[in-house]
Amino acid sequence: MFTQLLHEHFVHNALLAGAVVSIVSGAVGTFVIARGLAFAVHAISELGFTGAAGALVLGVDPVLGMMSGSLLVGAVLGVLSLRGSERDSAIGSFLAFGLGVGVLLLSLYQGYATEATNLLFGSIVGVDDAQVLALVLVAVVVCASLIAIYRPLLFSSVDPEVAAARGVPVRLLSVAIFLLLALTTAEAIQVVGVLLVLTLVITPAAAAQRLSPRPGTALLVGIAIALISTEGGILLSLAQPWPASFFISAISFAFYLTARLLPKPLMRARSSAGEL
Amino acid sequence: MSVVAVSDVSLRFGARVLFEDLSFQLDEGDFVAVLGPNGAGKTSLVRILLGLQEPTSGRVRVDGIEPARCRSRVGYVPQQRAFDRDLALRGRDLVRLGLDGHRFGIGRADWGPIDDALRAVGAAEYADAPVGRLSGGEQQRLRIAQALVCKPRLLLVDEPLLSLDLASQRVVVELLDAHRRAARTPIVFVTHDVNPVMPYVDRVLYLTGGAWAIGPVDEVMTSETLSALYGTEVDVLRVRDRLVVVGTPDDEHHHH
Numbered sequence: 001m002f003t004q005l006l007h008e009h010f011v012h013n014a015l016l017a018g019a020v021v022s023i024v025s026g027a028v029g030t031f032v033i034a035r036g037l038a039f040a041v042h043a044i045s046e047l048g049f050t051g052a053a054g055a056l057v058l059g060v061d062p063v064l065g066m067m068s069g070s071l072l073v074g075a076v077l078g079v080l081s082l083r084g085s086e087r088d089s090a091i092g093s094f095l096a097f098g099l100g101v102g103v104l105l106l107s108l109y110q111g112y113a114t115e116a117t118n119l120l121f122g123s124i125v126g127v128d129d130a131q132v133l134a135l136v137l138v139a140v141v142v143c144a145s146l147i148a149i150y151r152p153l154l155f156s157s158v159d160p161e162v163a164a165a166r167g168v169p170v171r172l173l174s175v176a177i178f179l180l181l182a183l184t185t186a187e188a189i190q191v192v193g194v195l196l197v198l199t200l201v202i203t204p205a206a207a208a209q210r211l212s213p214r215p216g217t218a219l220l221v222g223i224a225i226a227l228i229s230t231e232g233g234i235l236l237s238l239a240q241p242w243p244a245s246f247f248i249s250a251i252s253f254a255f256y257l258t259a260r261l262l263p264k265p266l267m268r269a270r271s272s273a274g275e276l
Numbered sequence: 277m278s279v280v281a282v283s284d285v286s287l288r289f290g291a292r293v294l295f296e297d298l299s300f301q302l303d304e305g306d307f308v309a310v311l312g313p314n315g316a317g318k319t320s321l322v323r324i325l326l327g328l329q330e331p332t333s334g335r336v337r338v339d340g341i342e343p344a345r346c347r348s349r350v351g352y353v354p355q356q357r358a359f360d361r362d363l364a365l366r367g368r369d370l371v372r373l374g375l376d377g378h379r380f381g382i383g384r385a386d387w388g389p390i391d392d393a394l395r396a397v398g399a400a401e402y403a404d405a406p407v408g409r410l411s412g413g414e415q416q417r418l419r420i421a422q423a424l425v426c427k428p429r430l431l432l433v434d435e436p437l438l439s440l441d442l443a444s445q446r447v448v449v450e451l452l453d454a455h456r457r458a459a460r461t462p463i464v465f466v467t468h469d470v471n472p473v474m475p476y477v478d479r480v481l482y483l484t485g486g487a488w489a490i491g492p493v494d495e496v497m498t499s500e501t502l503s504a505l506y507g508t509e510v511d512v513l514r515v516r517d518r519l520v521v522v523g524t525p526d527d528e529h530h531h532h
Contacts, residue, residue, distance in 0.1 A: 034363060148380055155377030158365050162422065165326050165352035165432070166378045167344070209362045213406040216382075218364030 005238045010125060014244075017127045018230035020139045021191045022200065026223030027146055028184040029205030030215075031177055034157040038202050039088055040077055040178070043095040044185045045197035047073040050102035052119050052189075056109045062119065063131070067186045073098070074182030078175035122193030122245040124234055135187055142183050149176060154215055191230065192245045199249040200226050207252070207259035225255045277340060278303050279430050279462050280325065285334030287320055293486045294320055298334070300481060300490050302430070304460040307453065308490075309473050312483035313524060318466045321483070322432050325464065326350060339429045346430075348378070351423030351461075353452075355435040356416050359408040367410065367418045368394060368403040374422035393421040397451055413444030420451050431456070431463045437472055445472045452476075470497060471518045497521075 005011055032041055051069020052062040073094065082090055106116055118126065127135070146153070155163040156170045157177070164170045181201075188200045208222035233248030280302035287294040294317030302308060310318045323329035324336055327344025338346040351374070359365070371390050376383055394400045397417040402410060407418065416436055423431060433452065437445045453476045456463050465473055470480065470493065480496040482489050487505045489496050496502075497519055502510040510523040 030364075034360075036360075147382060150382045151373075151377050151379055155373045158359070158363060159370065159373060159377075161354045161357075162352055162374070162419075163377065164328060165347065165350070165354075166374070167327075167347035168378050206362075209364045213364055213366045213404070215364050215369055 002239045010127075011234075011238065013127050013129065013132050014124045014234050015231060017132050017135050018124060018191055018234050019227060020132075020135050021187045022204075022226035022230045023223050024139045024142045024184045025188050025200035026204050026208075026226035027219055028142065028177075028180055029201045029226070030208070030219040030222050031153060031157050032181060032201060033205045033209055034154075035177065037177075037181065038198065039091050041181065041185060041198060041201050043077070043091045043098075044070045044073050044178075044182050045189055045194050046095055046102070047098040048182075048186055048189050049119055049194040050098045050105065053102045053105035053109065053116070056111060056115055057105050062115060063134070063186070063190065066119070066189055067183075069098075070182040070186045070189075071179065074178040074185075075175065078178030081171055081174040118193070119189065120193050120195050121243060122189075122191055122196060124191045124244050125237070127190065131190065135190065138183050138187055142180050142187075145176070145180055149173065153177060158215075192248055196245050196249055199245075199252050200230065203249075203252040203256050204229065207256040210259040210262070225252060229255065279306075279339055280464070281335075281337040283335045285324065285331045285336060287317060287324065287329070288332045295483055295488050296486065298488055302462040302464070304462060305456055306462040306479070307456055307473075307477045308462070308464055308479045308481055309470060309477045310464060310466045310481045310483065311468070311470055313485070314468070316483040316485040318483060319434055321481075322352075322434050322464065322466055325430070325432055326352065348426065349429045351426060351428030351431045353416070353419045353423045353431070353433040353436045355438045356412045356419075356440060359415070361406075361408040363406060363408045365407050366404050367399060367407055367414075370407050370418050371403075371421045371425055375425045389425055389427075390421075393425040394418075396424065396455070397421045411444075412440050413447060416440060416444065416448050417451065420448065420455075424455060428461060431461050432466075433463060434466045435468070436465075437467065437469075449473055449476060474519065 032038065048066040048070040052066035055062045055065025077091065080090065152168045153173055156168050156173045160170050184201060185197055188197045192199055204225035205222040207225055208218045211221050212218045229248050229252035232251050233244045236247040237244035278301040283299050285298045286296045310321060312318055320329055324331050325338060325343055326347060327342065336343055339349060368390055371393055372385050375386065375390060394403045397420050399414065399417045399421055402414055407415060431452065436448055440448065449472055452463055455461060465477065467473060474493055477493060479490055480493050482496050482505060484505045489501050489505055497512050499510060499512045502512060502521065506524055508523065508525065510521060513520045513522060
């Protein structure tokens with residue numbers, strides 16, 4: 001049964017979609033962690049849900065609605081470029097109202113409730129060829145942008161004050177990372193659903209931060225963890241009829257816990273250094 | 277030619293005047309402390325020299341050109357702030373950002389000058405440790421390496437000693453002083469307390485939000501000059517080898 005499924009076209013689609021989404025999630029997640037934007041990811045994803053619910057009511061493709069919702073919120077948060085507790089309270093307020101609108105829209109929607117459930121909890125095995133193509137195209141845009149702005153983005157993420165002094169366009173990069181994050185979130189929603197986006201965008205990158213002190217290596221490790229979680233989760237859901245989203249979140253969480261519990265090997269580098 | 281030329285520069289935010297007709301020049305090897313109460317425009321002056329803040333009027337030249345076009349040749353050291361303990365960034369990565377962090381793409385690191393800068397500040401032995409695990413003093417050494425790695429023509433240093441213990445404060449000031457003596461790079465050093473830098477600086481620029489004075493420490497840091505600047509009676513006392521300023525409108529800044 002399991003080996004038979006491996007030859008099915010829909011399984012290939014799911015695995016391909018999962019791989020593409022993992023790569024962008026792991027990569028963008030690294031900058032999300034460095035900038036402390038975990039809460040913003042949550043807000044962008046939930047408001048993607050509002051966008052999708054709006055699209056359902058209007059009878060348009062919900063993915064399109066979701067993309068618009070995420071991008072709109074991403075752009076607003078990026079332009080505001082708030083910091084600290086002000087940012088969190090602004091995000092909380094946006095998020096709450098947006099979700100309220102989503103609830104209203106969903107109550108107006110006369111169609112099948114499964115559409116909504118899929119959005120909330122993911123429907124990786126349901127992606128068709130056209131969706132896979134769209135996922136790949138968006139992922140190429142995100143990856144190409146990340147490569148192009150990698151160094152100034154890292155600089156402005158970890159050291160914004162000096163980056164600004166060196167002439168790095170800090171504000172512009174803030175908008176850029178929020179837009180890339182919105183695209184990534186819209187991608188991840190299609191695999192794990194609105195409520196589980198953090199499991200791909202935050203958890204792998206957070207685990208990776210504890211596994212390597214090198215920024216480039218941590219980024220690649222984050223991608224690897226996201227890949228293993230997603231592909232492993234999809235395969236397990238074929239063998240055992242539980243939702244793929246559960247398995248994906250369980251595997252990435254296992255990586256996170258392990259990374260946290262491991263003693264930090266990189267502190268060896270420090271042991272020889274005397275206190276200043 | 278002077279490295280920094282500030283001529284008749286004024287900065288106002290609405291009705292608030294930070295400085296008016298400020299003029300001074302910095303030559304190679306100069307070490308100037310910028311002093312004054314909070315909100316007097318010390319950091320705004322640094323931002324003007326970086327081309328991040330446009331003065332209301334006047335002319336600023338760094339290395340003969342507009343400050344905004346000169347940023348790649350200016351080293352900047354900010355005040356110490358905590359990095360996230362888990363941040364995937366080693367000391368050498370932080371220094372590298374000062375060399376090529378403003379360039380597009382991923383790029384290959386040119387570790388030669390980075391290692392030179394790390395050695396110059398004595399940070400080589402913890403260059404591979406994550407910055408979030410280093411002490412404030414160690415982080416500030418890395419900051420100085422980060423500022424020096426681009427071979428700057430000018431060093432702008434904004435309150436680098438805040439939250440450092442006295443020993444680390446002295447290390448930071450001595451490193452900067454040694455560099456300006458060796459490389460002749462002029463230093464603008466913003467601080468609320470003159471004492472840690474007093475033995476090293478050539479001149480003091482004192483801003484009070486409207487009025488200003490520049491000159492050697494023993495000309496500016498006098499009861500007479502500061503009273504005139506503040507427009508109220510201010511006493512500068514010498515207690516052992518420290519200066520204590522008493523009677524400024526925001527007196528608490530001098531009680532550190």
